[in-house]
Amino acid sequence: MMEIGPGGFSGLTRRKRNPFRPSAVQIGRRRSTRQKPSKSDSEEHTLENSPEVVVQDESVAQWLDQQQRKPSFIRSILPSRAMLLELVAEGFGTFILLQMALGIVLSQQFANSMQGVFPIAMLTGAAITAACTAFSGKCAAHFNPAITWSMCVHRKFGWNKLLPYWMAQLVGATTAALVNYGMYASRIAQYEAMSGIVRSSLDGLKTAKSMGCYFADPISPATAFLAEAFGAFLLSSVVFSLSNPRNESAQGVFVPPIVGSTVALIISIIGPISCASLNPARELGPRLVLRMFGWSSSVAFSQMGLYLAAAMVGATVAGLFVDRVLYPTEVEPRSVWE
Numbered sequence: 001m002m003e004i005g006p007g008g009f010s011g012l013t014r015r016k017r018n019p020f021r022p023s024a025v026q027i028g029r030r031r032s033t034r035q036k037p038s039k040s041d042s043e044e045h046t047l048e049n050s051p052e053v054v055v056q057d058e059s060v061a062q063w064l065d066q067q068q069r070k071p072s073f074i075r076s077i078l079p080s081r082a083m084l085l086e087l088v089a090e091g092f093g094t095f096i097l098l099q100m101a102l103g104i105v106l107s108q109q110f111a112n113s114m115q116g117v118f119p120i121a122m123l124t125g126a127a128i129t130a131a132c133t134a135f136s137g138k139c140a141a142h143f144n145p146a147i148t149w150s151m152c153v154h155r156k157f158g159w160n161k162l163l164p165y166w167m168a169q170l171v172g173a174t175t176a177a178l179v180n181y182g183m184y185a186s187r188i189a190q191y192e193a194m195s196g197i198v199r200s201s202l203d204g205l206k207t208a209k210s211m212g213c214y215f216a217d218p219i220s221p222a223t224a225f226l227a228e229a230f231g232a233f234l235l236s237s238v239v240f241s242l243s244n245p246r247n248e249s250a251q252g253v254f255v256p257p258i259v260g261s262t263v264a265l266i267i268s269i270i271g272p273i274s275c276a277s278l279n280p281a282r283e284l285g286p287r288l289v290l291r292m293f294g295w296s297s298s299v300a301f302s303q304m305g306l307y308l309a310a311a312m313v314g315a316t317v318a319g320l321f322v323d324r325v326l327y328p329t330e331v332e333p334r335s336v337w338e
Contacts, residue, residue: 083164090140204296213277214302219274235263
């Protein structure tokens, strides 16, 4: 119990105040100066904890993760190391095909080994059959930039393979033209000397046509373009039809002879009109060799744009016709050589 001293309440012993403890006045002041949470703060707190915002944040995070994993455009068009053997096979197959196809024409023109378009057509078809049979197990065996382009447009061939395949095909075609020119260089020079042809002049076209395809009067550029585009359309239509899964009659069929026979027939029909190039690599590679060995640019690259464009247009239209009209399907088609 509390005792009162002689001095009454004034005599009581007072407890010492803690200097670090705030007084009641200070506590009151703090309470009066403390701000109440505003409505906007409470709304922001509610939005931050709402499930919609959480879902949105997760979707943004997933999108950012996908963008980081998505390869750049440069990487998407460059080949991988695993494609090296595939590109070697595609380039070497193009070399074999054009080595024989160009050699047939040179043999006819400078060695008089055969006459007419028919033997050229048949032997070129045989060359295609041999090349496709030999290398289709290691590559797509297009040997034709126009077909590779159309396969990228209409099939899931892979845009990262387009430029590498084009380069492999061009290297193969150019190498084949170099080898053929090396074998027939003396015969070409002899023919030019006997005929008074200067290859650096416009007369060089008479010998340049043994390597490249050219049309002459009375064939007009429009006629030549239509003939080449139609030939590329026919060839690509057969290739696309043979590889479409809805074409049940083509399953299990040995494809290379069919493609080779198709090319032989097309050359027999279109060859007398525009020489039936059907293949951009078959034009660009030999024409580079012509320019390299003294033919003028006006001769070596004459009419080349027409042949390149016609083949690309014909192959593109063929892929559209077969996969969207003739055999419409959403199933990924198999390889043409399967």
